[in-house]
Amino acid sequence: MIKTNIKNLAIQSVQGKIHHPMASFPYRISHEGEPNVLPATGGITYNVKIGDCAMGWAGDHIEPGVSIRNEDKHENGALNLLACIGNEAKVITGDGKGAKGYVTGIHGGINHVLIYFREEDLERMCVDDKILIKAHGQGLKLIDYPDIRIMNMDPKLLTKLRIQDGDNGKIRVPVAKRVPPYLMGSGIGSSTAYNGDYDIMTADREAVEKYKLGSLKFGDLVILEDCDNTFGRGYLKGAVSVGVVVHSDCIKMGHGPGITTIMTCKRDLIEGIIDETANIANYLDI
Template sequence: MIKTNRNFLVMQSVGGKIHSPMVSSPYRISRDGEPMIVPATGGISYNVKVGDSCMKWVGDHVEPGVSIRNENVPENTALMVLGCIGNTAKVISGDAKGAKGFVTGGHGGIEHTLIYFDDDVLEKLALDDRIMVKAFGQGLKIDGFDDVTCMNIDPDLLEKMDIKVTDDGMLEVPVVTEIPPYLMGSGVGSSTAFSGDYDIMTGDKEANEKYGINDLRFGDIVLLRDCNNCYGRDYLKGSVTIGVVVHSDCIKAGHGPGVTAIMSCATTKIKGRIDKNANIAHYMGVIKK
């Protein structure tokens, strides 16, 4: 079992409110030039959950569960940067006050933190209800792997992932598929991967079939080949990034399922082990439909 520095990490409160969907123009233009009116980011998505397919929804950048944001920009940056996948989230206002869920990812651009709650909690929630997150995980390191940058993941979740150290000194991580670098689109070039996500482009049907993209689910853990996320999002041959699928497929060119990075290395110190159960819904004990 891997060992980490978790005992020295700071657990700190961050938070935001459930953020309403926003529509500036009714139409979104698809990669095929078609004007479409579809649901997109924000709000409470009652029937879209971590563990479900992220590819079959009639929508654009749809976020599973609950989308929260803080209108104070520096405070929202703290929520986005310090909040980690797997962190405990607690409702602190409204009819669902006291209910608990967990963070499933961060969506850059719209700057939403995404939260899972059980169905009975979703029915009690309302727009503008406040959610507090016990931020815990940034600064995480794995003993013996100083060149591997960990980010955006709660240590408890990391320990549930059955990561192994191989005889040749590599980290072997369960993943559902491996994605080539040329399919990574919107978000490439960002200054940091410690916040938000970037997208797997889905405009090529043959690539979607070849790399198992059509079968991706919210919460799936994927390996991004030749993608260096240690100091921003970049192409580097031989580098490896592990990430979690956080939002749905998209209709826009250059976009697709969003991936929040949880681990990256500029050299090939990480390898994948194909496992269909490599999904945070499985590790967090969420019952899927």
């Protein structure tokens, strides 16, 4: 049994509104220099769900399910900082009032929190509906592994990840894919990984094939090799991070499927065990 400080964590309300998609300019330029007119972030995305493939969509940075934010930057900062993957979310206004779902990711740049709801609930919801989240998880620690930092993850989700004690002071974590550090792009260099995400670059098709990234799914756990997310996002030989795929592949240079970090260590103390079922859809029963 992995020991945590769950009893010491506060549960606090954060809230946001379903955010309308935005488009100030119709074209998105691909890494080949081609202009494209495509759907992108925001709104209610009815047919893109956690567990679906994150690759191949006719879109850019597609966010599965519902995307929420606040227009007040300070309130939105708290929403994006405190909401954690696996937190319970509830619609509190409109025809969908009372529907419950789960936070599935935090998307930096656009600063959205992404939420799963059942299909029948999506049909009753609309832009500007308010959604309340029971924020629970920031401050979570593994008592016996002080060098491993946990972030952006509900404690109940942590207990379902099938983490095991390994050898030489390591933990073993099931992950769907491995990602080398040279593929990490947009978002690298950020001052914190306690909100937002950063992207796996997918312009190099040979690398995508080599690491079997063409079958990445929304909600997959992935291990990021030589990636340090403790005090920001950067390269460090021997560091290890684990994250969740939160948005789709992208056409823009330096972008690709977004990864929200859930654990990181400056030392090689996290061992990724390949398991294609390592997806939050299976852990949250969605």
